[in-house]
Amino acid sequence: MQNNAQPQGPSYKIDFKCSPDAYRHWKLKFADEVAELVMDVDENAGLFPGYRLKLNSYDLRVDIELADALQRLRFEHPEAKVVVLKSGKDKVFCAGANIRMLGEAAHSHKVNFCKFTNETRNGMEDSSQHSGQKFLCVVRGTAAGGGYELALACDQIILADDGNSTVSLPEIPLLAVLPGTGGLTRITDKRKVRRDRADVFCTVEEGVKGKRAVDWRLVDQVVPNSKFDAAVVEAVKKLAATSDRPAGAKGIALTPLTRTIAGDSIKYSSMKVEIDRPGRVAAITLLGPTAAPPRSADAIHGESAQFWPLRLSRELDDAILHLRLNELDIGTLLFKSQGDPVQVLTYDALMTANASNWLVREILNNWKRVLKRIDVTSRSLVTLIEPGSCFVGTLAEIAFACDRTFMLDGQMKGDNRSAGTITLSPLNFGRYPMSNGITRLETRFLGEPESVEKARGRIGQPLDGADAASLGLVTETYDEVDWADELRIFLEERRSFSSDGLTGLEANLRFAGPETMESKIFGRLTAWQNWIFQRPNAVGAEGALKRYGSGLKADFNPERV
Amino acid sequence: MQNNAQPQGPSYKIDFKCSPDAYRHWKLKFADEVAELVMDVDENAGLFPGYRLKLNSYDLRVDIELADALQRLRFEHPEAKVVVLKSGKDKVFCAGANIRMLGEAAHSHKVNFCKFTNETRNGMEDSSQHSGQKFLCVVRGTAAGGGYELALACDQIILADDGNSTVSLPEIPLLAVLPGTGGLTRITDKRKVRRDRADVFCTVEEGVKGKRAVDWRLVDQVVPNSKFDAAVVEAVKKLAATSDRPAGAKGIALTPLTRTIAGDSIKYSSMKVEIDRPGRVAAITLLGPTAAPPRSADAIHGESAQFWPLRLSRELDDAILHLRLNELDIGTLLFKSQGDPVQVLTYDALMTANASNWLVREILNNWKRVLKRIDVTSRSLVTLIEPGSCFVGTLAEIAFACDRTFMLDGQMKGDNRSAGTITLSPLNFGRYPMSNGITRLETRFLGEPESVEKARGRIGQPLDGADAASLGLVTETYDEVDWADELRIFLEERRSFSSDGLTGLEANLRFAGPETMESKIFGRLTAWQNWIFQRPNAVGAEGALKRYGSGLKADFNPERV
Numbered sequence A, B: 001m002q003n004n005a006q007p008q009g010p011s012y013k014i015d016f017k018c019s020p021d022a023y024r025h026w027k028l029k030f031a032d033e034v035a036e037l038v039m040d041v042d043e044n045a046g047l048f049p050g051y052r053l054k055l056n057s058y059d060l061r062v063d064i065e066l067a068d069a070l071q072r073l074r075f076e077h078p079e080a081k082v083v084v085l086k087s088g089k090d091k092v093f094c095a096g097a098n099i100r101m102l103g104e105a106a107h108s109h110k111v112n113f114c115k116f117t118n119e120t121r122n123g124m125e126d127s128s129q130h131s132g133q134k135f136l137c138v139v140r141g142t143a144a145g146g147g148y149e150l151a152l153a154c155d156q157i158i159l160a161d162d163g164n165s166t167v168s169l170p171e172i173p174l175l176a177v178l179p180g181t182g183g184l185t186r187i188t189d190k191r192k193v194r195r196d197r198a199d200v201f202c203t204v205e206e207g208v209k210g211k212r213a214v215d216w217r218l219v220d221q222v223v224p225n226s227k228f229d230a231a232v233v234e235a236v237k238k239l240a241a242t243s244d245r246p247a248g249a250k251g252i253a254l255t256p257l258t259r260t261i262a263g264d265s266i267k268y269s270s271m272k273v274e275i276d277r278p279g280r281v282a283a284i285t286l287l288g289p290t291a292a293p294p295r296s297a298d299a300i301h302g303e304s305a306q307f308w309p310l311r312l313s314r315e316l317d318d319a320i321l322h323l324r325l326n327e328l329d330i331g332t333l334l335f336k337s338q339g340d341p342v343q344v345l346t347y348d349a350l351m352t353a354n355a356s357n358w359l360v361r362e363i364l365n366n367w368k369r370v371l372k373r374i375d376v377t378s379r380s381l382v383t384l385i386e387p388g389s390c391f392v393g394t395l396a397e398i399a400f401a402c403d404r405t406f407m408l409d410g411q412m413k414g415d416n417r418s419a420g421t422i423t424l425s426p427l428n429f430g431r432y433p434m435s436n437g438i439t440r441l442e443t444r445f446l447g448e449p450e451s452v453e454k455a456r457g458r459i460g461q462p463l464d465g466a467d468a469a470s471l472g473l474v475t476e477t478y479d480e481v482d483w484a485d486e487l488r489i490f491l492e493e494r495r496s497f498s499s500d501g502l503t504g505l506e507a508n509l510r511f512a513g514p515e516t517m518e519s520k521i522f523g524r525l526t527a528w529q530n531w532i533f534q535r536p537n538a539v540g541a542e543g544a545l546k547r548y549g550s551g552l553k554a555d556f557n558p559e560r561v
Helices: A060-076 A099-104 A107-130 A146-152 A171-175 A184-188 A195-201 A210-213 A223-241 A299-305 A307-324 A341-353 A358-375 A394-401 A440-442 A447-455 A463-468 A479-494 A500-510 A517-532 B059-076 B099-104 B107-130 B146-152 B170-174 B181-192 B197-202 B212-216 B225-241 B297-306 B308-326 B340-351 B359-375 B394-401 B441-446 B447-457 B467-468 B480-497 B499-509 B517-532
Strands: A025-031 A036-037 A082-087 A092-094 A134-139 A142-144 A158-162 A166-168 A221-223 A257-263 A265-268 A269-275 A281-287 A332-338 A378-383 A404-408 A475-479 B024-030 B034-039 B080-087 B092-094 B132-137 B143-145 B156-160 B166-168 B219-222 B259-262 B264-269 B271-276 B281-287 B332-338 B380-385 B404-408 B477-478
Touching: A025 A060, A036 A060, A060 A107, A060 A358, A082 A092, A082 A223, A092 A146, A092 B264, A099 A171, A107 A134, A107 A307, A107 A358, A107 A517, A134 A223, A134 A257, A146 A166, A146 A184, A146 B024, A158 A223, A171 B092, A171 B499, A184 A195, A184 A517, A184 B499, A195 B404, A195 B441, A195 B499, A221 A223, A221 B517, A257 B143, A257 B264, A265 A307, A269 A307, A281 A307, A299 A307, A299 A358, A299 A447, A307 A341, A307 A358, A307 A447, A332 A394, A332 A479, A341 A358, A341 A394, A341 A500, A358 A394, A378 A394, A378 A479, A394 A440, A404 A463, A404 A479, A404 B197, A440 A447, A440 B197, A447 B225, A463 A475, A463 B166, A475 A479, A500 A517, A500 B170, A500 B181, A500 B197, A500 B281, A500 B517, A517 B359, A517 B499, A517 B517, B034 B059, B059 B107, B080 B225, B107 B146, B107 B308, B107 B359, B107 B517, B132 B146, B132 B225, B146 B166, B146 B181, B146 B332, B156 B166, B156 B225, B166 B197, B170 B259, B181 B517, B212 B219, B219 B225, B259 B404, B264 B308, B271 B308, B281 B308, B297 B308, B297 B359, B308 B340, B308 B359, B332 B394, B332 B447, B340 B394, B359 B394, B380 B394, B380 B480, B380 B499, B394 B441, B404 B467, B404 B480, B441 B447
Parallel strands: A036 A082, A082 A134, A092 A142, A134 A158, A142 A166, A158 A221, A281 A332, A332 A378, A378 A404, A404 A475, B034 B080, B080 B132, B092 B143, B132 B156, B143 B166, B156 B219, B281 B332, B332 B380, B380 B404, B404 B477
Antiparallel strands: A025 A036, A257 A265, A265 A269, A269 A281, B024 B034, B259 B264, B264 B271, B271 B281
C-alpha cells in the first residue's frame, strides 16, 4: 500500500486545533435550548489533495471540525439541551467517509482516521448520557455508510418518508470493508436490530426506507414531508424534557490553545512534548498548577478556559492526537510530571466538591474522554514518577492508563526536589471509567478487588516508592543508582519489538474484564476492520476500494478465512 | 504469502477423524478417578512436510489428537474426575505451536489452526465447568507460548521449582505475533494477572519461574522436586472432591464415524454434504431419526455412540471442520433437514427428561460445543426450511445460529411431504448458550426480550410460515412460486461479495450483547492476531516468523498503527 493521500513530509500536517470561524464543513445555529449542527461539506476543502468531498462525504478534517463543534456545544452552550444534527445539502444527508480518500490513504491513516471518528461518535453518546445534551438526527435524503453511522450515534433518528430518503450501510456490497465506525456494533447492540435483518440491511446497497426502517428499528420515526417539521419540533420538545442541562448558565469560551512548536519539542501552557527521534520516544511532561485553585464554582467560571485542569486536558488531548497522526514512528509515550502534589490535590478536591456544577461536570467529562483516548492510543504508554513530580488523583489516572509505571524511590543526588510520590484522590474511584465500564484501578485489580479498597483507604496520602509498590500501584521502583540504566534497557527492549505486535498486545492487555458497546467498537469491530484494511480484496490493486468508481468490478479471492 | 506447508491438492488432506490407536503425540493412562494425558509429540509425525515437531511443539495434527482425547475422556471415562496434563519429555513441557509450520502456512491455515486450537482449549474449560472433569497441569521444564496457553486452559497449574521449569509467552519478543490461543485473554481475565505485570511477562523471552510465577498468579503452586509428586497427589485429591462425575458409571465407546466420500458429496449415517463448487455452496442435510427413541437413560446407554443425537452431533462436527479446513472456497453453508418433526421432538423430550444423566449431559454438552463451532465458522450460514424438514428443538438451534433463515411457506406441487415447520423445545431456552453467555434466541431478540417469552409459550407446536414469521424466528418466508428464484438471487448476491468482508460482517453481527472470556478470545484477541498475521513485520520476507531460526534478525517497520 502506498501512501498517496497522506504526504509523509512535514510533521505537523494534520492539525487538530480548530475553531468555528475556520469551519469549512459545519454550521452551528442556536435558538434557545436547541442547537442545530448542520453538515454542509465543502467538497473542495479536503484535508489532502486527490479527492473531492462530494455528497457530504467526509475526511478527517470534517471530523476534526465536528469534534470541535461538539466541544463547543458542551462548554460554550450550556443552554443547548438538544442538538439537531442535519444536512445542509438538498438530497443527501451524508454519504459517509470519502471513498477515494480511503482508497488512497496509507493503512495507518485509515486506522487512525477510523479511531478518531469512533471517538467523536462515542463522544456524542457521552454528551447525551453525561452532559444532558441530547442528539436528534434528522435525515432527509440518503444517509449511507458513515452517514448512517453518524445518525446511529444520536439518541433519535427521524427519517423523511418521501420515497427518496434512506438509511444504508453499503460498505460490504460496494467497498468490501465493514461499516467500521461503530455501525455494526450499534445496529446490534444499541438499536438491537435482529441479527438476520442486520445481515440483510448490510448487504442491500440501496438501504432501507419508510415503514420497514422503523419496523427493523433502524430509525425511530418516518414522517411524511407535510408533517416533518412538526414532528421534529415535537421530538425536540420531548428530548429537551429529558435533559439536565443547567438553566440560566452562561458558557465559557474555548479560547485557542497556546502551543509553540520548535524542532522536536512542543510547548503548551501546562505541558510539553519532547521527541527523541532515534529513541522513538516522546516524553510528555505535565506541569502542575502554578497557583492555588480558585475557591468556588463561580471563580472556576471566572477562569474559564484558563482553569488549569481544563487547560491541561485540552492540551494533552491535542498532543496525543498530534502524536498519533503525525508521528507514526514514535513507539513509546513517556508521561512525566512536575509540580506541587499538594496543589494538584487541592484542584481535585475543588472539582470533587463542585462536581454537580455544570462546568465542573464538563471538565471532568473531558478528562474522562481524554483518558479514554490515551487508553486506545496504540503506542506503548509508560509513566515515570520522579522527584518533583505531581502524579495526584486525575494525573495519577494517567499512570493507571499506562502499560508500565516506573518510580524512582527517593531523591536524586544534587537534586533538592522531594522524592516522587503518588497520591490518590476520590476521582480515581469512579469518575473516570474506562470504555469497559469500570475504573482503571478496578481493571488493574480484577483479581483482587480488596486492593481497590486498600488503595481507597489511602486517599490523600503521598505514597512513596515502598507504599506505592506494596499497594500494587506501580510496576517497579528503582533507586537512583539503577534508574537511568533500567529505563534505558526497558526503552531499548521496547524499541526492538514489532510495532504491530505491541499494538495487538496492548489492545488486549489494557482491557481486562467486562466489555461494553464502546469497548466492542474498539475491540471486535475495529480489529476486524483493520484486518480487512490489509486484505487484497479491499485494498489490493484489484480490490474494491481501489476499483470503486473506475467502472471495473473488484476481483475477489473467494477464499474464506 | 505462499502456501508451502498446506498443499492445495487433494481436498481431504486434513482429516479430523482420529482414534487412540492412531495417536502419534499423546498417551492416555487411567488409574481410578484420575486420567493422565501425556503430551509426547513425535517430531517426525507433522501434518505437513517441511518441519519437525521438536520440543513438544505442535501443529494441527497434534491438536486433532488432543481434541479426540478430550472427547474420549468425556464419553469413555465417566470415572475420570481429574485429568492430569503433563509432558512425556524430559526437560520441556511444551514449546507451543511449531514456528516453522506457522511461518510457512498460508494465512487461512494459520487462522483456522488457531481457531481450532482455541475451540479445543475452550472445550477443556467446558469439561471442567459442565462435565465435572477437572484439569491439573503439571509443568516440569519449559511451558512456552502455546505450551503455557495449554496450561492456562486447565483449572490449576503446578510448576516445578527446579531452576529450570518456567512459564512464558515469548511470542512478542521472538515472533512478533500474539499469544493468540487465548493467552492474552486468559492471563488478564481468567488468572487476573495485573496488566503491567502481564505486559512484563509477555515481553520477557525467558519467562517467569519460581515464587514470582505464583506471586503474579501465573501458576497456582511452585513445588521443589522433593515434594513434587506429593503435591500433585494432594492437588488431584482436592480437585477430585469438586467433581460431580458419576460414581460407578460405565463409559460408552466413541466408535468410528461412518463416512463415505464420493466426488463432491460426503455421506454420513445421519447427514450428507453436497458441494456445489461453481456456486461455492455446501448443502448440509441433516437426517432425522429413523426410529423412535429409546425409552430410558439405560436404553440410551445401550445405543451408545449410535444414539441418533450423539451420532448426528459428531458427524456434523466432522463435516464443519472438514469444510473449514479443506474447502476454503466454499463461502456458504446451506443447512437443510429431512425427517419426522415429531420424532425429533421426542428425542429432545427424552434428553430433557434425562438431562441429569451423565451420558445425556455429555451429549447435550457436545451439541452445545458443536453449535458454538458453527457460530464461529467464517462462512455465510443459511438455513432452508422446506417441506419434509425437521427443524425441531436442537436442530432448530442451527437455524438460530445462521445469518439467514428462509422458509418455504406451504407444500410444493407434486410433493406430498408436509409443509416445513419449525418447532421449539425447552432445549432452545438455555441449554445451548452461545459464547457470549446467552442463548441464540436471547441474542436474536436482544431488543425485545418479550419475544423470547412469546416463543417459549409455543414450545412443542409446529409453527408454519406465518407463525414462524410473526414470532420473528425466520428471516423470510416464500411460497413455492418464488422459492427457487429468491434463493438463487440470494446465493448469487452472496457470492458476489468479498469473502473477507463477509467474515468481518458475520463475526460482528452474530455476537450481539454481552461478551465473555470465550467471546473475547474469538473477537478481540483473534481479530488482532489475524491482523498481525497479515502484517509484514510478522509474515513478510524479513518478518519475524519467516526469519526465526535463520540467524538473521527480523527487520521491522517501526510505524505504529
